[in-house]
Amino acid sequence: MARGVVITGIGILSSIGRNLPETIESVLTSRSGIGTLQHLDSSHKDEFPFAEVPWSNAQLLELAQLTDPLGYSRNTLLGMIAAKEAFHHARLDQLPHLRTGLISATTVGGMDRCELYFNDFLTNDSKNQYIDVYDCADSTEKIADLLRIGDYVTTISTACSSAANALLLGARMIRSGRLDRVVAGGTEALTSFHVNGFSALKILDKMPCRPFDANRNGLTLGEGAAYLVLESEEAAHIGNRKIFAELVGYGNACEAFHQTASTPDGKGAFLAMERALKISGINALSVDYINAHGTGTDNNDIAEGLAIGRLFVEKIPDVSSTKPFTGHMTSAAGSAEAILSILCITERIILPNLNLENPMPELRFTPVPKLIRGIDVNVVMSNSFGFGGNNTSLIFQKPNHK
Amino acid sequence: MAAFINGIGLISPQQTTDPAMFLPEVMEYTADFLHAINPNYKKFINPIEARRMSRLIKMGITSAKIALADAGCQMPDAIITGTGLGSVEDTEKILSSMNAGEQLMSPTPFIQSTYNTISSQIAITLKCLNYNSTYVHRSFSFESALQDALLQFEEEVAATALVGGIDEMTDNHLQITRRAGHWKTLAVNNLQLLSYKTPGALAGEGAAYFLLENQPNSSTYGILKDAKTIYNLEGSANMEDVVATFLSANEMDINQLNAVILGYNGDIEFDRVYDRVGSGIFRQTQQLWYKHLCGEYYTSTGFALWLAANILKHQLIPASVKFNNLNSDKLQHILIYNQYRNTNHSLILLSNK
Numbered sequence: 001m002a003r004g005v006v007i008t009g010i011g012i013l014s015s016i017g018r019n020l021p022e023t024i025e026s027v028l029t030s031r032s033g034i035g036t037l038q039h040l041d042s043s044h045k046d047e048f049p050f051a052e053v054p055w056s057n058a059q060l061l062e063l064a065q066l067t068d069p070l071g072y073s074r075n076t077l078l079g080m081i082a083a084k085e086a087f088h089h090a091r092l093d094q095l096p097h098l099r100t101g102l103i104s105a106t107t108v109g110g111m112d113r114c115e116l117y118f119n120d121f122l123t124n125d126s127k128n129q130y131i132d133v134y135d136c137a138d139s140t141e142k143i144a145d146l147l148r149i150g151d152y153v154t155t156i157s158t159a160c161s162s163a164a165n166a167l168l169l170g171a172r173m174i175r176s177g178r179l180d181r182v183v184a185g186g187t188e189a190l191t192s193f194h195v196n197g198f199s200a201l202k203i204l205d206k207m208p209c210r211p212f213d214a215n216r217n218g219l220t221l222g223e224g225a226a227y228l229v230l231e232s233e234e235a236a237h238i239g240n241r242k243i244f245a246e247l248v249g250y251g252n253a254c255e256a257f258h259q260t261a262s263t264p265d266g267k268g269a270f271l272a273m274e275r276a277l278k279i280s281g282i283n284a285l286s287v288d289y290i291n292a293h294g295t296g297t298d299n300n301d302i303a304e305g306l307a308i309g310r311l312f313v314e315k316i317p318d319v320s321s322t323k324p325f326t327g328h329m330t331s332a333a334g335s336a337e338a339i340l341s342i343l344c345i346t347e348r349i350i351l352p353n354l355n356l357e358n359p360m361p362e363l364r365f366t367p368v369p370k371l372i373r374g375i376d377v378n379v380v381m382s383n384s385f386g387f388g389g390n391n392t393s394l395i396f397q398k399p400n401h402k
Numbered sequence: 403m404a405a406f407i408n409g410i411g412l413i414s415p416q417q418t419t420d421p422a423m424f425l426p427e428v429m430e431y432t433a434d435f436l437h438a439i440n441p442n443y444k445k446f447i448n449p450i451e452a453r454r455m456s457r458l459i460k461m462g463i464t465s466a467k468i469a470l471a472d473a474g475c476q477m478p479d480a481i482i483t484g485t486g487l488g489s490v491e492d493t494e495k496i497l498s499s500m501n502a503g504e505q506l507m508s509p510t511p512f513i514q515s516t517y518n519t520i521s522s523q524i525a526i527t528l529k530c531l532n533y534n535s536t537y538v539h540r541s542f543s544f545e546s547a548l549q550d551a552l553l554q555f556e557e558e559v560a561a562t563a564l565v566g567g568i569d570e571m572t573d574n575h576l577q578i579t580r581r582a583g584h585w586k587t588l589a590v591n592n593l594q595l596l597s598y599k600t601p602g603a604l605a606g607e608g609a610a611y612f613l614l615e616n617q618p619n620s621s622t623y624g625i626l627k628d629a630k631t632i633y634n635l636e637g638s639a640n641m642e643d644v645v646a647t648f649l650s651a652n653e654m655d656i657n658q659l660n661a662v663i664l665g666y667n668g669d670i671e672f673d674r675v676y677d678r679v680g681s682g683i684f685r686q687t688q689q690l691w692y693k694h695l696c697g698e699y700y701t702s703t704g705f706a707l708w709l710a711a712n713i714l715k716h717q718l719i720p721a722s723v724k725f726n727n728l729n730s731d732k733l734q735h736i737l738i739y740n741q742y743r744n745t746n747h748s749l750i751l752l753s754n755k
Contacts (some may be wrong), residue, residue, distance in 0.1 A: 012635070022721075049663070073503065086488075094579060106538075107516060107517065111539075114497070115497060115500060118497045118500075119497075119501055120499055121581065122574065122578065122579040124678065127583055128581050129530070130583050131578055131581060131582040132579075133581060135450070135487060135540065136448070136517070136538040136539070137486075137538065137539040137540040140539060141540075141633070141745075144633060144635065145635065145636070148636075149635070149648070150633045150635030150637060150638065150639075152631070152633075153539070153542070153631070153633040154537055154539045154542055154546040154631070155537065155539040155542075156536065156537060156538070157488075157518055157536050157537075157538040158515035158517075158518040158521075158534070158536050159516050159518055160534055165535055169535075169550065172553055172557065173553075176553055176556060176557065192500060193496060193500070193511070193512075195472075196500065196505070196512070196514075197496070197506065197509060197512030197515075198494070198504040199505075199506070200505075200506040200507060200508065200509040200512060201509040201512070201513075222649070252533050252534065252535065253531055253532070253533070253534075254481070254521075254522065254525040254530065254531055254532065254534035256522075256525040256526050256528070256529050256530050256531055256533065257526065257713060258526070259513045259519065259526070260513055269529070271531060282701055315581070315602075319696050326475075386518065387513065387516050387518065387519070387522070388516070388518050388519055388521065388522025388523075388525070388526075388534070389522060389525070389526075390518055390521075390522065390534055401425075
């Protein structure tokens, strides 16, 4: 019998809040984090809106309580702050050591420093302390050092499903008995590098993103970090702590279709959701809410929407995309949206799909347009899909729900 | 949960792309870094598609196809890749154009710079809808991929897994990371690597894919028993204890090991870590090394696993990889011990089938 996996700690830093309480405040007041760029110096700053974390690197250094500012990328600072919040939220700093892992996700890694100093790297020695922060593992190792996690440390990069896959691996490591606790999630700082990349792909909306709207015209890039503390049920019972949710299902499928596009009928999305349901043993009828990947691109939303319609034949759960709140946090999206999904359970709410004016006529459902309060939410599904057709779906359940 | 290694595809600075050959001769270089020998990619990838692909993607698809053909497998249940750096060439293309103040016109380098493109392109080539993941953690990348595959077998969700380790080096990246002290400052002869006794390693590159399966077949090389990564948090790891515990978890002790493959890379400072275990826990063990053949890179243990698997299959140790003078009558159990800069340590254990 595989061991149960529960969530005991949450940490999140994004355009809608520097911690969990601020994030809850934002979602309860339907406050979006999308606006104009203040900190990243991008040639596209006047062309597209962004969901930028509204603090400078100097302010983030203060938030992270670091005295020596050298050698930290924005990506690492975001990750350290959110991971530390999750770690303390679960009170792991006060408990005896059990086998603990850190599984972090990122795609651009320390690119925010690398793109600034690339010319120095090539021509002089003035920025050498930033050379080794370029790769994806740098933020992970600095978080591991900060939280003194050493039993298992790794980094996953599967583009926009990265953090969902970090949670998936964390759950598997606990279920199999390899670890007792895992801090899992992702971090991603906005960079000119990927702003330019998404711009070249022509999938950025000039207006704040409008997922599942007939007139949607692309995504809005965001940034931030989000981590969850996963524990085995036995470990979670130590220290009289609160359990926020159980991670009961996960599924990963590769669409094997195109590097940056989904099949028109969302085959990969369907398979990932179906596999997650199968692992969880939960009937499709019991799912109360789906936090959709819902990027706002033409291609994703039709593919994902049709796949949801095909899988949930008898009754479609409430659906929304929360990317109009946080923007698309790319490699951190999977864990950030897992947290927002869990908040639906703990706060007894259904999050709205902001910016929805004309629902897509092709779909069998209309996303939830306004915040719903005072509702029992027992089972939630969170979808994250990435480049290369890397699709992952997670299912969370209210503790002790049968 | 063990896995049978039933197929291997390796592109490296040595002549390794033909699975029927096992180091027929050793390639000698005097170079800044050891370049992988490009096979004829047209034999493996449609030339129209190949034209748009950067070299790393071609190396990945080709080595994956060689491994699948070697094992007689068409559709793996999982594709898992480890890559420390992904496509450096594409990343540099974008950074150079940004440096020149140009707008990025083609999205192709951006897409290819995304780390999971290698695993995805292999999936697209095979039309494989199964589990797909990519690990990007320095010299844990390949080991994390192996651990994921072993876990899939234990969970009984996969019977076959295509697992790879792949990294490339470029002139620019060498120049940049040399500033941070990773590499030797001058070109060196790879076969004399340990004679320089200077700081910095000799860089290399390569792509290794393995078809792992839950049962043997006629082409089985050996059994992958276990893989472990050790993050040396605050220098707290005692590797002698870690090795002993790892072996005992696999119901073995140090005397049963017929050979240990060590990750000596020519860096005088960090090779001391191997010297210590070599004169300690491994002092009675036949010691081998491999990075003079492939260079140092984050997923070089892919080369080491190829070497160990072939030693088991052929029951033969090439003279070029011997590190000490000890011998062993039979070759049944081999351990690979690698570390990078005394921070990321890993162990991989193989046995005969």
